[in-house]
Amino acid sequence: MKFSPVLLTIGLVLCLFSCADTEQETASETPSRPNILFIMSDDHAYQAISAYMDHLIQTPNIDRIAKEGMLFSNACVTNSICAPSRAVILTGKHSHLNGKIDNRSPFDTTQVTFPQIFQDAGYQTAMYGKLHFGNNPKGVDDFMILPGQGNYINPRFITAEGDTTIEGYVTDIITDLTIDWLDKKRDPNKPFFMAYLHKAPHRPWWPRPDKFKEFTKKTFPEPASLFDDYSNRGTAAKTAEMNLLYHMQYPHDSKIRPETLEAMGEVKPEVPGFAGGFNGPYGRTNDAQRAQYDPVLDSINQFFQENWPGMTDEEKMKWKYQRYMQDYLGCISSVDDNVGRVLDYLEESGLAENTIVVYTSDQGFYLGEHGWFDKRFIYDESFKTPLMVKWPGVIEAGSTNNEMVQNLDFAPTFLEAAGIDVPTDMQGESLMPLLKGENDSWDRDAVYYHYYEYPAVHMVKRHYGVVTKEYKLAHFYYDVDEWELYDRMKDPQEMNNVYDDPEYADVVAELKDKLAELRVKYKDSAELDQKFIDQYNK
Incomplete structure (x- = not known):
């Protein structure tokens, strides 16, 4: 039987329209899986994010995530120290099961990390910035990570092809690399998981030169417990070695040049310091960078040399607190600027509509509360961590949640959001009910810390x-x-x-x-x- 050319053409056209309609129906019934941008800073106290508290610093770009999504007011960690916290996030298991109990112990590389699961499920994965352990992150298609703690100035990065050093300031560079990956390296036909991981504001708190100049002119309010005497507390608080006056180091932390200390002779209180605590970061500067840092450093050192010997202990404590806040918050200001750059890119590229954006820290930090810096304790300033999540069309903009959630929960949450089965050995709980405003289905009433x-x-x-x-x-x-x-x-x-x-x-x-x-x-x-x-x- 023969068909005329006209009938064949009509049949073909009808078939094409029919197939197109079917494809559109399928696409509408199966929304594309969301991208995930996981932003984590290092030691970023919730007290230093204006969405939580605005007495120290304004962070308008980080706040955007909360304004467009959800802020968690009771988010916390399972173990408040850098590498173990990251291992908990990657595995969805407590430290005693993933094996990374402290910064000394090695990470068990047989542990399955959630980026591996994303990769197996067809996601494109990448990691830029500070991992803190391991030189070959598992489950990522592309990575550039800082070795160990990394450096603020002219940092070295580990890549699959070998090490490379990039001139500039670390927070800017990590952001440049992240935006470049999103813009040029990303496969537009695949959903992505991107870990955008800042070194800042980890000790020794070297701000970018312009922020250094700006923030050394600022004065910050003191916490009510700055002069805590630890009465009615146990041995642990009384014997911890993280008091601003007695344990914060002059060169490493307060930016006092070794030659200044040498010229002054005996400096009280005597504080043991890291070898090269000042010269390690400062020694990485080139001539142009040094010329920008030197006027501010000279001013700090001149004041210290002329005034420190005559100060009371109370005055010294107050001075050290201000020096600490100036540098710590100067580092955070750069993080906020750069988070804004990435959020702007997502908006301008059209990616924001289908991208979950998370901002958190690997734990909290003491900003003079109890007279301390650092973290480690179960007490709130180190135990609690910032957590903000935005997901257009799913999370109600400007919402707040006060349920007890942990970094243990991140991996199951990301997997469920992507429609991927959560392994049964993960110990966290998916936050999806909370993100959708379904608090009644959340039954956790307590969290565990070790x-x-x-x-x-x-x-x-x-x-x-x-x-x-x-x-x-x-x-x-x-x-x-x-x-x-x-x-x-x-x-x-x-x-x-x-x-x-x-x-x-x-x-x-x-x-x-x-x-x-x-x-x-x-x-x-x-x-x-x-x-x-x-x-x-x-």
């Missing part, structure tokens, strides 16, 4: 604990056996340990039961505690 790195730098004792919205119970162990309880509603600064207060006896009993329950749930135990102590002491 810190291991002792004896070590800052000498914060080993401890584990349970935290609810209302209370915090911690057990310090190893060379002590002490308990602390804080009423988070009545004592938000955690100045009064009420563990032995008879009025809280029922709370103590209830929380000890809850703590025992969580230790079983998360497969932690006294036997594991001893195992890690024995490993540490070898």
Whole structure:
């Protein structure tokens, strides 16, 4: 049987229209999987984000994520120290199961990380910035990572092709690389997971020269507990070595030149310092960069040499606090500027519409509270971490959530958002119900915390604990056996340990039961505690 050319043409056209309609129906029924941009800074205290508190600094670009999405007011970590926190995020497992309990122990490379799962599911993956452990991140198609802590000035990067050094300021460079990947290296036919990881504001807090000049002219309000004497607290708080006056180092932290200290002779209080604490970062500058830093450094050093010997201890503490805040917040100002650059790129490129943007830190940080810097404790300033998530069309703009969530939850959340099955051995809970405003389906009432790195730098004792919205119970162990309880509603600064207060006896009993329950749930135990102590002491 023969068909005329006209009939064949008509049939072909009808078929094409029919197929096109079918494809459009399928596309509308199956939305494209979301991209994920995971932004993490290092040691960024929630107190230094104006979406949380605006007494220290304005961070309008980071705040954009909260204004366009959700801010979590009770986000926290499982172990407040850099590399272990990152291992928890990557694996969705507590430190005692993923093996990375402290900065010293190696990461178990047999552990499956969530970028590997994304890669297997067809996502394009990339990582730029600070990983902090391992030179060959798993599950990423492209990476440029800082070795170890990395450098602020003219940083070196590890790549699949070898090491490379890039001239400039690290926060700007990581952003340049990230935008370049999004713009030129990304496969537009695949969804992506991008880890955009800042070194800042990690110690030793070297701002970019213009920020250094700007912020040294600023004065910042002091925290109410700057001169905390740790009364009504246990041994741990009293023996920790992270006091601004007695442990913050003159060259490494306050930017006092070694030759200034040498010319002054005896400087009190005497603070042991890292070899090359000043010259390590400063020695990386080229002539042009040094010319920008020197006038500000000269001013700081001149003031210190002329005034320090005659200051009281109280005046010295206040001066050190201001120097600390000037440098720390100067670093954050650059992070905020650069986050704005990336958000602008997403908007201008059209990627923002289908991209989940997350901003967080690997943990919190002390900004003079209790007289401290650093982190490690279960106390709020180090235990809590910033967390903001925006996802157009899913998360209600400007919403706030106060449920107890942890960095343990990130991996399951990302996987569920991408429609990927969550491995059964991950211990976190997906935050998807909370992101969608379905708080009633969230049943977690307490989180578990465990810190291991002792004896070590800052000498914060080993401890584990349970935290609810209302209370915090911690057990310090190893060379002590002490308990602390804080009423988070009545004592938000955690100045009064009420563990032995008879009025809280029922709370103590209830929380000890809850703590025992969580230790079983998360497969932690006294036997594991001893195992890690024995490993540490070898």
